[in-house]
Amino acid sequence: MRASRFFISTLKEAPADAEIVSHKLMMRAGMIKRLGSGIYTYMPMGLRVIRKVEAIVREEMNRAGAIELLMPVVQPAELWQETGRWDKMGPELMRVKDRHGRDFAIQPTSEEVVTDVVRTEIRSYRQLPVNFYHIQTKFRDERRPRFGLMRGREFTMKDAYSFDRDTAGLQRSYEIMFDAYTRIFTRFGLQFRAVAADNGAIGGSGSHEFHVIAETGEDALVYCPDSDYAANMEAAEALAPTAARAAPTQALTKTSTPGKQRCEDVAALLGLPLTQNVKSIVVVTEGEEENGAGKQVWLLLVRGDHDLNEVKASKVPGLAGFRFAGESEILEWFGSPPGYLGPIGTKKPVRVVADRTVAAMSDFVCGANETDFHFTGVNWGRDLPEAEVADLRNVVEGDPSPDGKGVLAIQRGIEVGHVFQLGTRYSEDMKATFLDENGKPQLLQMGCYGIGVTRILGAAIEQNFDDKGIIWPASLAPFEVVLCPMGYDRSESVKAEADRLYEALTAAGIDVILDDRGERPGVMFADWELIGVPHRVVIGERGLKEGKLEYQGRRDTEATAVAVDEMAAFLQARLA
Amino acid sequence: MRASRFFISTLKEAPADAEIVSHKLMMRAGMIKRLGSGIYTYMPMGLRVIRKVEAIVREEMNRAGAIELLMPVVQPAELWQETGRWDKMGPELMRVKDRHGRDFAIQPTSEEVVTDVVRTEIRSYRQLPVNFYHIQTKFRDERRPRFGLMRGREFTMKDAYSFDRDTAGLQRSYEIMFDAYTRIFTRFGLQFRAVAADNGAIGGSGSHEFHVIAETGEDALVYCPDSDYAANMEAAEALAPTAARAAPTQALTKTSTPGKQRCEDVAALLGLPLTQNVKSIVVVTEGEEENGAGKQVWLLLVRGDHDLNEVKASKVPGLAGFRFAGESEILEWFGSPPGYLGPIGTKKPVRVVADRTVAAMSDFVCGANETDFHFTGVNWGRDLPEAEVADLRNVVEGDPSPDGKGVLAIQRGIEVGHVFQLGTRYSEDMKATFLDENGKPQLLQMGCYGIGVTRILGAAIEQNFDDKGIIWPASLAPFEVVLCPMGYDRSESVKAEADRLYEALTAAGIDVILDDRGERPGVMFADWELIGVPHRVVIGERGLKEGKLEYQGRRDTEATAVAVDEMAAFLQARLA
Known part of the structure; x- marks a missing residue:
């Protein structure tokens, strides 16, 4: 072209x-x-x-x-x-x-x-x-x-x-x-x-x-x-932790946590690691009946540093099609606004599902269902019944691989x-x-x-660019090679070599574009770097006197001199 | 394939x-x-x-x-x-x-x-x-x-x-x-x-x-x-006739034509050629005003054996966007139902446009604007004013070419x-x-x-078919060549030659399909004739014994024996 x-x-x-x-x-x-x-x-x-x-x-x-x-x-x-x-x-x-x-x-x-x-x-x-x-x-x-x-x-x-x-x-x-x-x-x-x-x-x-x-x-x-x-x-x-749950060492304690609604803030206030905290997420399923009789409120528990995985949650039996609870629903069922929720002492009965990691925690922290209060030293079986357990969270880097062969990245x-x-x-x-x-x-x-x-x-x-523009892989590039003659409209020797090389590359089945627009070199180079053609050949009078052309790959930091007669083979080798 | x-x-x-x-x-x-x-x-x-x-x-x-x-x-x-x-x-x-x-x-x-x-x-x-x-x-x-x-x-x-x-x-x-x-x-x-x-x-x-x-x-x-x-x-x-209009030779006569509404019937009744008759077509333009004040009724005249060309008519000044008149409009303006209309003695004034051929007619026949009556011996200038003239009709075979170089087909x-x-x-x-x-x-x-x-x-x-099916030109055919082996699944020699020829033709850049479905010859031939592949090669055990294959072009009535070694070159020559 x-x-x-x-x-x-x-x-x-x-x-x-x-x-x-x-x-x-x-x-x-x-x-x-x-x-x-x-x-x-x-x-x-x-x-x-x-x-x-x-x-x-x-x-x-x-x-x-x-x-x-x-x-x-x-x-x-x-x-x-x-x-x-x-x-x-x-x-x-x-x-x-x-x-x-x-x-x-x-x-x-x-x-x-x-x-x-x-x-x-x-x-x-x-x-x-x-x-x-x-x-x-x-x-x-x-x-x-x-x-x-x-x-x-x-x-x-x-x-x-x-x-x-x-x-x-x-x-x-x-x-x-x-x-x-x-x-x-x-x-x-x-x-x-x-x-x-x-x-x-x-x-x-x-x-x-x-x-x-x-x-x-x-x-x-x-x-x-x-x-x-x-x-x-x-x-x-996310696999269940392999270590067995540790025995309780702390008493259940209601602790004042004024204004601390996020696990991060509660952990900081109490001087405990975030991994000791449990996040409470309230969701609702509507059931079949339109009169609301089938409505069920669920409390999903994940560790403070983990994120709920909604797709996994929706696979828990009964949870298909769940939605997050609204604030008035939370007040109605928990007697507390969001930020202080937990599985102990809800106002109305809810179904609790704990993530596998949470089920293995002991002495943990969760909301006390009362504004400005959390529980510390919470333990399964002692302070609350064992919950239904499921894989509810996103994996994180370093989690064990489900195939048992290492850790996840x-x-x-x-x-x-x-x-x-x-x-x-x-x-x-x-x-x-x-x-x-x-x-x-x-x-x-x-x-x-x-x-x-x-x-x-x-x-x-998104995978292949730099500050100058796109860097296409050769197989996807709009053109594999661009020929940039310096003075196509002024220099007969440049024009002759550019035309000759263009014909030779075309005949060799290379998808080449000859920039015969007569633009200044700076404009030409900037255009083709922006467009992202992976291979560039510059044809200039000075080089031609020495029998040389200049090749530069789109990722190269500098040009390579290539003999005029060898350029076609050189490019074919690069494209192979 | x-x-x-x-x-x-x-x-x-x-x-x-x-x-x-x-x-x-x-x-x-x-x-x-x-x-x-x-x-x-x-x-x-x-x-x-x-x-x-x-x-x-x-x-x-x-x-x-x-x-x-x-x-x-x-x-x-x-x-x-x-x-x-x-x-x-x-x-x-x-x-x-x-x-x-x-x-x-x-x-x-x-x-x-x-x-x-x-x-x-x-x-x-x-x-x-x-x-x-x-x-x-x-x-x-x-x-x-x-x-x-x-x-x-x-x-x-x-x-x-x-x-x-x-x-x-x-x-x-x-x-x-x-x-x-x-x-x-x-x-x-x-x-x-x-x-x-x-x-x-x-x-x-x-x-x-x-x-x-x-x-x-x-x-x-x-x-x-x-x-x-x-x-x-x-x-x-449609050019105007080159011959000048003949002088009147007949008197204007109102003639009974009971039940004869079509020009063909009137001509037959009167024993005159259809080319002596004039067809009257009533059209209406509505003008700009919505109250109908701009409504104009037109009478378009073409010779009895000619057809109105609506595109040409719509180019007559004032006629753009015309429509055909309804029967009540015709009665109101002409005082007669369709079939007996003409330019002489309309009930209300209409604009008359005559086709170039009609304008050159003399002693012609047209409706008398009265049920069951036509005029004969009608002449322009004498019996009615010279009409506006335009090219209104479809050309017919034998009309002079507009470039003056022969007649039209x-x-x-x-x-x-x-x-x-x-x-x-x-x-x-x-x-x-x-x-x-x-x-x-x-x-x-x-x-x-x-x-x-x-x-x-x-x-x-539509251009290329016969009773067996489609006949594609080679450039459009889904496949240029079909190979029909007789017993691909039974005969080793047939299979070997079919596979060899298929590879050879594919390598030569020919778009070939090898019918390896194992269908009976009749089914195979009928399918490919219906589909319309232009070149067929039959590979059979009997032919192979003599070193021959059978070639048949889709339009050929019989097959040609071609030596096995020559088939590829033979097909390439046909496709060139």
Whole structure:
């Protein structure tokens, strides 16, 4: 590509609404252009990166035996009603009526449509397994779109759907996709980690997320450096302490803690470690009856330095769908405002669930259900009955790994892929069956596998940038190499060599851009460093007199002189 | 591709709602699957064809200097309101509200968005010309979707938009696109014709449609076999007869024509040629005032064997936006029901416009504005005043070509592309300007250029099919070559040769599918003839013993024996 035939539009400053580095840099590099909240035009420079992502995804999906089709953006509501998602999805599902008043969804994903395709196309076990995928525009009406392509409303996703005759087949299909994803993210040239994920409300038997590692990532990834254990924070198990609970050594004492509502403040006041404190969290479940008869108030206890893990809590029998209690509810049940709550002496009976760590504590501190008072020296069995015990908290660095092979570490990640064993979640609702060897209809076992194509761009940048701009891995870069001639419009020798090298690299299959715009070197260099092309060649008169060109990698601090005749081979070696 | 790793799903019968051959064959060949009215999933076999269309379009657009970007499917209403199209477009424009109640359009086309991109990105004449295009999902809420991909609601279109500093630049950009389109449709391997088109209400200075020639086409294309004149029916000019009007030879006579309302019946009754009759068509314009004061009734006259051309009629000064009169209006103005109308003796005054051919007639027949009576021997100037004259009719075969170089012929076509000089239609409304050499803002001159990507599939089939199925041109075929081994699962020699040839052809860059499904020959042949793969090679044990394979082109009536070693070269020569 010649820059004069391309569209390059860089900005010195990012717009004010760009909060994170990838959003800022994509705007400044002219890769995306905002059309509306969470809706972007992919400008030519950005689209080239998207196409490279798509090409790698497509190649690896095909290699894995998945078959590409293309399902519509606008999908009839009837299918979404069959699975109940028309009602369940809420305002994130963009809904539209046609001229006849019929309802449609703008697809955020295509489980319903692909299941509809399969229930009519797949008749026999002989046609299984099958895995269909498409790369298509999606829409999710986010409540608060932000971060550019990281949480947009319109985006491009690759979604694949496997169908198998049984769970063993599903497991195989899932593993094939897991391996394909591993190859895809490896080819992207990004640091990534696959972590076990919670299956959520959707059910099913297995799920992994693929994260691009980045300090700015929204998600905490838990892993064990000494083993292959990895899970997201929601799914990482916090084991019970191995040491047995110590015997009580203190008497239960009501202690004045005026104005100290936070565990940190109570601990400081009492001169005790935070790990001696217990945090009380009140949640409510509503039960089935609408008259409130089913309402149940729960007290969840985690150690003062730990955080409640809501996903784990919602898995405690009876706690599915819980909500946090309001202040008036807390007063009604505990007789005390928040900040002084605890399991001893509540005004009305509550169900107490203690985190595994809390259950192993002795002589601990908790609220006394009275303003400005806490108990110290609290002990299970003596001062209050043994509570129901569950894994309620987020793991922290140094916790033992659930596989028993070391301690856990935590890093930040950006979720860019998800593989999921759905089982019969959709095939049951939609009656998607096949005939087995005995001619009997059986439900299809389904898996789904997503990659956020446009999100990859943001994640790649969050992982790879410096103060000059983006640093693309070569496989994703809009161009692999940029040629910067010094005086293309003035020097015949520079122009001749630039043109010659451009033709040679193009012929060698290298994706090269020749900057023939006639910009000053400073502008040229700043543009390409901002855009993030990984390899730069400078062609100047002085160097040419000595038969040299200047090469500089985007991460290099200085340039390397390379003989004119050797530059093509030099670049090919770098790109190999 | 191996068939066992692909998805092939053919049908013996087309569904009942498939009316035309391309729709029937695409359904039967498993290329598309209906999801809702006018909404289709592109199945793997169909998607391959779409990708081939897209690749050719993309290559030629890039070669022509157009730059690819990708604009969103969901577009804010504000932009559509700026150009007034939010109100003008009617129910074809699919509208949707987001969770905050803000209005959006699902794009049927992207003039507004691209003009918004350009008005912020283009500052100087030095950045011009520029041509942006994208290949993107479109939605048009057709009142009556039908004919499969020919008139669907969701479809894929390539739309390009050029911006120039002046009309001379626009003309050049337009010609570049015209040439690119010519290359594109040539590479498709389809018979096509570019015809001058009417610019319609949108205005602007030039417009051509690209049609795929097909007997089943909805549009009539007018062309001169002896010159390069070509226009669609709406735009083809009907010249005035060159011979001067003959002098009257008959007296004006009121003749009884009981029950004869149609020109054909009157001519038959009177024993006169149909070309002696004049057809009277009553239309109404409403004027500006809502109280009807501006209402005007017009009588349009065309020769008995000619058809009114509504587009031409609407260009007669004062006739823009006309409608046909209702029966009560006809009675009120003419004192007669339809079938006996004419320009002589109307009950209330009407404005008469005669087609050029009618203006040159003498001794003609027309209605007498009295039930069961016509006039014969009618003559302009003598029996009624000379009328206003205009080109009102469709041309017919044999009419003189407007370029004076022969006579016109007519063929049927399917519109698949349109190039259009928009001028400042959008840049004016949206204030899209650039700064000229003098630093003065000037309006951008815009052109737009569409290709109906998915519609190409339907059009290609309408042009290329037989009773066995589709006959794809090689450039569009889902696969260029199919290998049909006779007994892949039974014969080792057949399997070995099929695998060897498959590898050899794949390595040679030929898009080949190996049918390793183990189907019977009859099923295999019928499937691939239906799907329309242009080249077939049969590998059988008997032939192999003689060192031969069987080649058959999709249009060939019999097979050709080709030596095993020569088959690859033979196919390459066919595909070159």
